[in-house]
Amino acid sequence: MFSQINPQLIxxxxxxxxxxxxxxxxxxxxxxxxxxxxxxxxxxNVPRAKVYELLKVLAKKGYLEVRQGTPTYFRAxxxxxxxxxxxxxxxxxVTETLNQLNExxxxxxxxxxxxxxxSEWGIKNRIREILAGxxxxxxxxxxxxEYLQEFEAELQKLAKTCRLILIxxxxxxxxxxxxxxxxxxxxxxxxxxxxxxxxTQYNEELFIIADGKESIGVHSVGxxxxxxxxxxxxVCYMQKLIYSKVLEPSLIxxxx
Amino acid sequence: MFSQINPQLIxxxxxxxxxxxxxxxxxxxxxxxxxxxxxxxxxxNVPRAKVYELLKVLAKKGYLEVRQGTPTYFRAxxxxxxxxxxxxxxxxxVTETLNQLNExxxxxxxxxxxxxxxSEWGIKNRIREILAGxxxxxxxxxxxxEYLQEFEAELQKLAKTCRLILIxxxxxxxxxxxxxxxxxxxxxxxxxxxxxxxxTQYNEELFIIADGKESIGVHSVGxxxxxxxxxxxxVCYMQKLIYSKVLEPSLIxxxx
DNA sequence: ATCTAGTGTTACTTTAGGGGTAACAAATGT
DNA sequence: ACATTTGTTACCCCTAAAGTAACACTAGAT
Numbered sequence: 001m002f003s004q005i006n007p008q009l010i011x012x013x014x015x016x017x018x019x020x021x022x023x024x025x026x027x028x029x030x031x032x033x034x035x036x037x038x039x040x041x042x043x044x045n046v047p048r049a050k051v052y053e054l055l056k057v058l059a060k061k062g063y064l065e066v067r068q069g070t071p072t073y074f075r076a077x078x079x080x081x082x083x084x085x086x087x088x089x090x091x092x093x094v095t096e097t098l099n100q101l102n103e104x105x106x107x108x109x110x111x112x113x114x115x116x117x118x119s120e121w122g123i124k125n126r127i128r129e130i131l132a133g134x135x136x137x138x139x140x141x142x143x144x145x146e147y148l149q150e151f152e153a154e155l156q157k158l159a160k161t162c163r164l165i166l167i168x169x170x171x172x173x174x175x176x177x178x179x180x181x182x183x184x185x186x187x188x189x190x191x192x193x194x195x196x197x198x199x200t201q202y203n204e205e206l207f208i209i210a211d212g213k214e215s216i217g218v219h220s221v222g223x224x225x226x227x228x229x230x231x232x233x234x235v236c237y238m239q240k241l242i243y244s245k246v247l248e249p250s251l252i253x254x255x256x
Numbered sequence: 257m258f259s260q261i262n263p264q265l266i267x268x269x270x271x272x273x274x275x276x277x278x279x280x281x282x283x284x285x286x287x288x289x290x291x292x293x294x295x296x297x298x299x300x301n302v303p304r305a306k307v308y309e310l311l312k313v314l315a316k317k318g319y320l321e322v323r324q325g326t327p328t329y330f331r332a333x334x335x336x337x338x339x340x341x342x343x344x345x346x347x348x349x350v351t352e353t354l355n356q357l358n359e360x361x362x363x364x365x366x367x368x369x370x371x372x373x374x375s376e377w378g379i380k381n382r383i384r385e386i387l388a389g390x391x392x393x394x395x396x397x398x399x400x401x402e403y404l405q406e407f408e409a410e411l412q413k414l415a416k417t418c419r420l421i422l423i424x425x426x427x428x429x430x431x432x433x434x435x436x437x438x439x440x441x442x443x444x445x446x447x448x449x450x451x452x453x454x455x456t457q458y459n460e461e462l463f464i465i466a467d468g469k470e471s472i473g474v475h476s477v478g479x480x481x482x483x484x485x486x487x488x489x490x491v492c493y494m495q496k497l498i499y500s501k502v503l504e505p506s507l508i509x510x511x512x
Numbered sequence: 513a514t515c516t517a518g519t520g521t522t523a524c525t526t527t528a529g530g531g532g533t534a535a536c537a538a539a540t541g542t
Numbered sequence: 543a544c545a546t547t548t549g550t551t552a553c554c555c556c557t558a559a560a561g562t563a564a565c566a567c568t569a570g571a572t
Contacts, residue, residue: 062378
């Protein structure tokens with residue numbers, strides 16, 4: 001009674017493959033250490049009638065031990081063992097699945113010209129992929145220090161192997177990062193600040209051009225982020241051109 | 257068409273948290289690399305109407321990228337990334353869950369006298385636990401070399417630190433294992449061979465007594481295995497006595 | 513021995529999520 | 543202008559899991 005069950009724990013166990021009631025019963029039993037069906041029911045509010053079958057299932061899975069009798073007593077197996085078992089089985093499944101998927105997809109040609117990515121994780125993932133693939137030149141425009149910072153490690157590595165051109169909208173806000181930044185023209189800065197199309201406001205946060213053939217633009221629409229990957233060489237050359245005009249003339253690198 | 261979808265792969269992906277249709281759609285897209293909703297539908301037989309929402313969900317999860325248009329094109333993200341992400345999230349969940357469970361259960365007192373274990377895995381687990389806890393003496397009866405063999409490694413370690421008494425029903429069948437075995441009396445051998453209670457046949461496969469205070473008996477009922485753990489010192493002393501009478505008199509160790 | 517409270521089982525209802533089908537508006541192509 | 547395809551919506555169906563209620567059986571109490 002005093003120790004109310006942690007709903008977060010229940011939902012975690014559900015992610016590990018138990019049903020809600022199974023999770024509740026197991027947690028109840030771990031709390032009580034050793035108990036009858038009724039005691040578990042009273043602690044967890046799982047219908048008493050259900051507790052019996054649940055415990056049977058859990059016993060068959062090896063999650064608990066049984067002492068026959070009236071009433072029957074149950075005892076939880078050490079969670080470390082149980083969770084360890086679940087983990088091992090899951091990891092086996094992971095490697096097998098990956099192998100099976102790889103049989104289907106020889107290697108990804110990354111063929112197509114324009115792609116839109118809608119998941120936060122997918123965007124970061126793709127950015128890292130592009131950074132990892134950059135060989136010679138990397139042009140980056142950023143208006144969000146926080147977001148850029150997430151890739152600081154990768155960028156520092158890249159700084160050794162290829163030409164890094166970092167363009168930002170306000171120098172001061174990026175002063176904490178150990179890179180040489182350039183600033184865009186005021187004109188450009190104002191024009192990019194808040195783009196509104198069809199009533200929705202776009203906010204360009206990051207733009208990367210790698211080796212003049214691959215680009216990714218990240219912008220937020222409302223509170224959602226979205227990214228567009230463009231792989232057509234022509235488009236990227238064009239965009240390179242734009243960015244070279246976007247910089248304050250005095251800051252343009254000569255050898256570019 | 258030619259590359260029929262591997263149902264094993266689908267069920268694996270389901271274990272990793274996708275629904276059946278999500279799995280099919282994803283596998284279809286990985287196979288096609290880049291495709292429209294219709295193409296995925298034709299390859300996987302997932303109703304076309306469903307494909308759209310499925311792909312939306314998968315895109316939001318970051319499993320694929322989108323090229324807007326009519327028709328909209330979809331592209332699978334490298335499975336290594338996706339499965340890796342799923343794995344990481346799962347492992348996070350595992351450690352969090354374990355911590356939460358451990359907050360509930362300080363340490364398991366393993367108090368109670370008699371417990372029954374019904375899962376194959378749970379039995380082996382408990383046997384190893386008992387072996388690990390043995391300090392001085394270990395009496396083991398086995399009638400199944402295959403089963404005993406599973407614990408060969410543990411037993412070899414134990415042989416150095418405590419008195420190992422291995423009793424078997426037929427010496428020849430255990431000749432492949434590097435231990436000194438003793439044989440039971442014919443009388444006992446016959447009596448234990450096939451015990452029938454209430455029409456069901458019990459087959460005692462393994463019996464362990466550790467330090468005269470903890471015992472586990474494993475027997476098969478029909479094709480199912482079951483184990484009984486007994487932790488009452490009295491019972492175990494009694495059983496030790498029985499086993500000392502069970503051995504051929506000539507084989508009894510003097511200092512026992 | 514009888515009564516009663518608690519144990520264990522069974523059958524039924526409800527609910528939610530996933531899957532399948534059909535119909536339709538919008539977009540595209542002829 | 544028409545036919546086809548795309549993308550969306552509204553349904554139905556089925557199942558797994560959760561919740562409910564009733565009942566036979568046991569064990570202890572009187």
